Amino acid sequence: MQKLQSLIAVDDLRLLAAVEEAGSLTGAARRLHMDHSSAWRRLGQMEERLGVRLFERGRDGYVATSAGEDAVATAARLLQDLADLERRLAGKDIRPTGVVRVTTTDTLVPLLTPVLAEFRQVHPGIVLELAGANAFFTLTKRDADVAIRPAAHAPEGLVARRIGTIGTAIYAACGMMVPDGRLEEADWVAPDDTLGHLRSARWIAANVPAERVVYRANSLLALAAACQAGLGLAALPCFLADGLAGLQRVAGPLAEMETALWLITHPDLRRTARVRAFLGFAAERLAGLRGRLEGSVNGPGDTARPSVPPAR
Structure with a gap:
């Protein structure tokens, strides 16, 4: 024994x-x-x-x-x-106290951090733990309590709420010349195979000749940095790229690259007071950021930005 x-x-x-x-x-x-x-x-x-x-x-x-x-x-x-x-x-916990583990992509962390800070002011009894990673943590194993992630479809077996649409546009370093608007003739930076599931990666594979892709990376942040440095055009989420110095939109947002943003939790946790409080707060605040997520505005109070049609 x-x-x-x-x-x-x-x-x-x-x-x-x-x-x-x-x-x-x-x-x-x-x-x-x-x-x-x-x-x-x-x-x-x-x-x-x-x-x-x-x-x-x-x-x-x-x-x-x-x-x-x-x-x-x-x-x-x-x-x-x-x-x-x-x-x-x-x-079964009815008190809005304790720890809420949140996972999201590294690209969404800057957008979400002010929301998390405001949540802490409203609910000081709840401690937040954030895991910024591109890997989809397994909520069924309690790697996280809540996931805020872009995906084409909601994962099965979990409780998911669609927050809005994430727009993706094509960006270039300010001053970079695109050959007479023909995007396929410019140099590109693109996701590597680990990000091949992204709709932007599929669009590039279908529309950009392979020899025009001069740089690949496994991170959209890395691709944004490469684009800023002038290595080539990049397809980037508008909420990320619109706030970066030295980048300009040259096309989009493109409908072929759109994806949904989901707020996800496990069925056993959705009635937990601390998780319920976070889900409700996050859904409301993220709804207020739909313009930035879609790419129609650059930030709070900005007016709509016109889209440039994609190259033929």
Whole structure:
């Protein structure tokens, strides 16, 4: 019984799952924000208590033994059960206090930060944690409580509210000459394959000759910086590029590049007081930013900006 109790310590379960997912102790330690020596010591102590080897150490990484496979499967199941329990219990919380974990893309962080600051003034009992990353965190595993993300469609199994439309236009560095308005004859900076799902990436692939793409990156912020430096034209979200010095719109927003902005949470959390408070506040404030998101205005109080038709 003592051995079983030791095995199912939550930190042990997390280590087992992390080693299996990462395929190495170094990768597991990084995921758990541990130093390598602590992870090595914890795994060794676990194996010593149980009297079995859980992972074979090889040149290619850590591979679970038969006993390790059983332990990893159990760990995954128990961790999922704990996450489900946490969500259900959190859903019964009626107080607007605690932590709300929010995930969004790195490009949206500057636009959202004033909204988050205002929310804190209205709800000082709620602490916000922001994860600005392009990877879609798994809400079902409590990586985050709320996601604010652009996507063509709402994810299945989650509660999603469509906030508005994100417009994307074509930008150039101020002073950059576009050959007689023929965009396909200019140099371009474009998303790499990791961002190939973006409608802007698909548009570039369909409309710009491959030899005109002179620079690729896995970040829209990096592409905006490259465009500012004069490397080439870029298809960028209007809410991002309109506020950057040294950029000018040369076409758009283009309907072929539009996407939706969603406010997303897990069904178990939507009635939690702190999450409900954040969802309502964020939806109202983001609705007030629709002009900037769509690209019809450059900022609060600005008038509509005319669109330049795309090159034929």
